[in-house]
Amino acid sequence: MRQSNLFLNTLREAPSEAEAASHNLLLRAGFIRQLAAGVYSYLPLGWRVLRKVEQIVREELERAGAQEILMPVLQPTELWKESGRYSVYGPELIRLKDRHDREFALGPTHEEVITTLVKNEISSYRKLPVTLYQIQTKFRDERRPRFGLLRGREFLMKDAYSFDKDQEGLDQSYKTMYEAYFNIFRRCGLDFRVVEADGGVISGEGDTHEFMALADIGEDTIAACSSCKYAANLEKAQSGELSIMSTTEQIGVVQKVHTPEVRTVEQVADYFKTGAQRIFKTLIYTANDKPLAVVVRGDHEVNEIKLKNYLGVEMLVLADAERTVAATGVPTGFVGPVGLKIPVLVDIAVLQQGVGITGANIADHHFKNVVPGRDFPALQQGDFRNVIEGDSCPHCTGGELQFFKGIEVGHVFKLGTKYSEALGARFLDANGREQAMIMGCYGIGVSRILAAIVEQNHDERGMIWPKSLAPYAVHLVPVSTKDEVQTMIANDLYDKLRSHGVDVLLDDRDERAGVKFNDSDLIGIPVRIVIGKDAVNGQVEYVERRSSGKQTLPIDEAIARIIDLAH
Numbered sequence: 320m321r322q323s324n325l326f327l328n329t330l331r332e333a334p335s336e337a338e339a340a341s342h343n344l345l346l347r348a349g350f351i352r353q354l355a356a357g358v359y360s361y362l363p364l365g366w367r368v369l370r371k372v373e374q375i376v377r378e379e380l381e382r383a384g385a386q387e388i389l390m391p392v393l394q395p396t397e398l399w400k401e402s403g404r405y406s407v408y409g410p411e412l413i414r415l416k417d418r419h420d421r422e423f424a425l426g427p428t429h430e431e432v433i434t435t436l437v438k439n440e441i442s443s444y445r446k447l448p449v450t451l452y453q454i455q456t457k458f459r460d461e462r463r464p465r466f467g468l469l470r471g472r473e474f475l476m477k478d479a480y481s482f483d484k485d486q487e488g489l490d491q492s493y494k495t496m497y498e499a500y501f502n503i504f505r506r507c508g509l510d511f512r513v514v515e516a517d518g519g520v521i522s523g524e525g526d527t528h529e530f531m532a533l534a535d536i537g538e539d540t541i542a543a544c545s546s547c548k549y550a551a552n553l554e555k556a557q558s559g560e561l562s563i564m565s566t567t568e569q570i571g572v573v574q575k576v577h578t579p580e581v582r583t584v585e586q587v588a589d590y591f592k593t594g595a596q597r598i599f600k601t602l603i604y605t606a607n608d609k610p611l612a613v614v615v616r617g618d619h620e621v622n623e624i625k626l627k628n629y630l631g632v633e634m635l636v637l638a639d640a641e642r643t644v645a646a647t648g649v650p651t652g653f654v655g656p657v658g659l660k661i662p663v664l665v666d667i668a669v670l671q672q673g674v675g676i677t678g679a680n681i682a683d684h685h686f687k688n689v690v691p692g693r694d695f696p697a698l699q700q701g702d703f704r705n706v707i708e709g710d711s712c713p714h715c716t717g718g719e720l721q722f723f724k725g726i727e728v729g730h731v732f733k734l735g736t737k738y739s740e741a742l743g744a745r746f747l748d749a750n751g752r753e754q755a756m757i758m759g760c761y762g763i764g765v766s767r768i769l770a771a772i773v774e775q776n777h778d779e780r781g782m783i784w785p786k787s788l789a790p791y792a793v794h795l796v797p798v799s800t801k802d803e804v805q806t807m808i809a810n811d812l813y814d815k816l817r818s819h820g821v822d823v824l825l826d827d828r829d830e831r832a833g834v835k836f837n838d839s840d841l842i843g844i845p846v847r848i849v850i851g852k853d854a855v856n857g858q859v860e861y862v863e864r865r866s867s868g869k870q871t872l873p874i875d876e877a878i879a880r881i882i883d884l885a886h
């Protein structure tokens with residue numbers, strides 16, 4: 320491609336809302352342009368990278384035996400009512416009506432559509448298993464579209480679905496996809512980690528993994544063991560045995576203490592001259608509109624996902640001050656589990672701690688020497704908290720949990736029969752008995768990968784594309800287009816490399832060298848060949864974008880090296 324013809328406009332500065340490095344650089348380098356919040360056009364360079372990601376995804380999925388299809392974006396919402404997701408998916412589902420007042424949704428995901436499709440095509444175990452996939456634009460009215468391609472409202476996803484006749488079949492299909500994902504993300508050049516994730520109430524077996532690209536901008540927190548392979552999303556992560564703050568005192572009876580205006584964990588800890596571990600904080604939630612209390616240690620946070628799974632509810636809301644008073648009759652800061660009239664859920668770390676300080680359910684008072692089980696019911700107990708850094712690993716001895724930030728680029732999930740039951744996707748097994756198909760679903764954020772790569776591969780000058788995804792393999796930059804020798808050599812190199820099937824971008828613009836080099840750094844093609852004053856002597860400069868390493872080489876050697884690199 321000759322850059323003078325390329326539909327490209329680089330910007331010196333990105334709009335101020337581009338906080339993430341990837342958002343900023345993809346805009347500045349003219350890879351994408353925003354049309355509306357979370358809605359982007361892909362310009363030629365961005366589209367080329369995206370197609371390379373797609374190509375890797377296709378190759379690995381085909382190798383894994385999956386077959387490509389394309390389903391409609393427009394989905395009748397009756398299907399969503401049938402599956403039961405219409406009411407729970409919420410405002411992320413973009414709904415619209417046709418001229419006959421029939422309601423449709425713009426597909427955010429395709430479980431309903433694929434299950435209906437397969438249900439009508441397959442009726443015998445002989446046709447199973449099958450894994451189908453598509454690469455398609457998805458629509459989600461995200462509450463906070465941000466960071467450019469990282470969280471769009473319209474984005475490109477690869478979604479795959481497997482259908483099996485039994486659980487072992489699903490396990491195998493899942494494993495095959497899991498391995499394909501490894502290959503895909505490795506080939507894309509991502510630094511990633513696979514983590515256990517929360518499967519929600521439906522997954523049951525809890526078999527779900529997320530593929531996380533490690534990056535500080537990531538919205539997910541990963542808890543990973545310092546010594547074994549255990550890694551989980553914070554939503555799901557558990558800890559091993561806890562260290563507790565031991566006490567030498569005799570545990571006496573509960574004592575009421577006057578604690579005027581002492582409300583927060585910090586204030587209570589200060590007042591009682593103790594650690595936050597010894598304070599049991601009580602939070603009020605409403606689950607399906609019924610109030611309940613959760614007790615966790617003062618240094619811990621409630622994990623609402625764990626709580627939802629325990630309760631088997633979809634709707635869980637933390638009560639504000641007003642609702643807390645309505646549910647307990649106590650001002651916030653002084654609520655405690657002793658004598659509370661609503662159900663009390665107790666985190667196991669509280670039980671392990673054994674004795675602590677709680678609100679006394681009277682304004683300006685706390686209780687000390689409170690023992691769970693003795694002074695308040697602890698029958699409803701479980702793991703209801705987020706792990707914290709330094710917690711022990713649940714899988715090995717001696718390991719400690721450390722936190723990392725990650726961008727979820729892929730997700731594999733065992734669905735079981737949730738959709739096949741709801742939508743009636745059944746088959747006859749070898750004994751002629753009717754059974755529901757067993758499903759798995761597998762997503763990859765194709766456009767999100769672009770941003771994740773840039774987050775991991777950039778410097779102050781611009782992006783640095785890995786070879787496998789670079790929009791072009793080599794950038795030819797003649798220093799002066801007014802110099803006939805340089806122009807001739809550049810054109811010659813351009814033709815030779817192209818004839819060897821190398822993707823070449825030739826900066827034939829009549830611009831100052833500084834402008835060309837800045838643009839070249841910004842775009843981030845892995846190798847740049849500078850055709851400058853040594854060109855008359857048959858020499859060019861070979862520059863690696865990542866290391867900035869420069870070498871002067873005879874033209875033929877530069878050509879040979881690039882051809883070698885490109886294949």
Ligand code: ATP
Nearest residue numbers: 468469470471474476727728729730762763764767
């Ligand atoms: P997140 O927790 O980031 O919202 P999700 O759990 O909603 O993701 P899935 O429904 O599993 O995501 O979708 C499959 C993949 O699609 C995700 O792994 C992610 O890579 C990508 N993805 C999801 N939402 C978006 C979005 N708004 N913009 C870009 N990519 C997305």
Ligand code: MG
Nearest residue numbers: 411459461470
């Ligand atoms: Mg989401």
